[in-house]
Amino acid sequence: MARTTPQSHPLTEGEPLYRRIAAQLLGELHDGTTPPGERLPGERQLAEHFGVSRETVRQALQLLRREGLVATDRRGSHAALPGLPVGTPASDGFPLGSGRAGRGAVTRAGVAWEVPPPAHAEALGVAPGRPTLMHRYRSASADGRELRTAVTSFSPVALAEVGELARYRDRADGTGAAELRRTYDWMRRAGLTLHHRDTITPIAGTPAVRVTRRVHDQYARPLEITELVMDAQQDVLVYEFTVPAAV
Template sequence: GFPLGARQAGRDTVARATVSWEVPPPGHAEHLGLAHGRPTLVHRYWSASPGGREQRTAVTSFSSVALAEVEELARYRDRADGTGAAELRRCYDWMRRAGLSLHHRDTITRVEGTPSVRVTRQVHDQHARPLELTELVMDAQQDVLVYEFMVPAAV
């Protein structure tokens, strides 16, 4: 899933994902409707090639709405110390199971002066409430970004 960097890390890739309870990065709090300095659940992902070259970093911050509505996310609060491994691959499934309809908005920009791109994902629910903000930075020379979409069947 996207919070982990859009795809599974390759076999030889070194990857790490953690969650912590902290003040979100600049720009995240405002988008998520959090008061300045208020901590929230923050997911961090990092991967590198076998030679140690950084390939991807991702930081995801969750809103108080997401934490209140999604039981599985709320459970991470007590163990979000930034040291243990985090498995949020099913995050969007959890949100849908909680009755939230998800609207994703992805913006892709070049990181000036580098061969990297930044993908900023904003996720809102059916009431236009912010749920998550993710910033993924990847080396466009070493990696590929693949988007897969599944369109639900008509009811």
């Protein structure tokens, strides 16, 4: 955020300062300075940014909360504007395979709070029979010939460390659309260095392959597992790479 001052935005006569700050902050939310769902800077940073007191910032945030434009939980405040996140993810898009969907492809994605497959639960440290956040993605080409389906399970560590993911729990009923393409950016912003390991294996008797992605952080804690099934014919390939945490 570039620093602004009250002098840069003269007050309308009789208008409380906190209302002007609320309007300026709302403008920055709309223009994508802080994408929907992502955490806002703390009150101190906002006060320095706008050149006002923390009390003024607090009043401005309270006004935006009453109007349903900002929400606050134990991790801080975040934008609650409708719409998709703004900007291009800095790291590999989520879920695995979504970035290669062809032009005209029909895609659908959703989240659910449910018990993951046993193999996912064991690898992610989820107790048997306990639910976690799961994401399902489906993409079909315009002619219906190319199909990609991906299922992702998130670990308790991911939900504890990444507030943007944790907030999906209350609306993870499997029916609504879910926009998680910035997942890896959210993880990096939470201070996590991401290590990806993708294994590609042909599915016997079919022209399809299964790609299994496992992601862990710099402390070797598992974050997510994604299984992508797609039409292709390739030999087995395993590759690894690391995405550093945001600084």
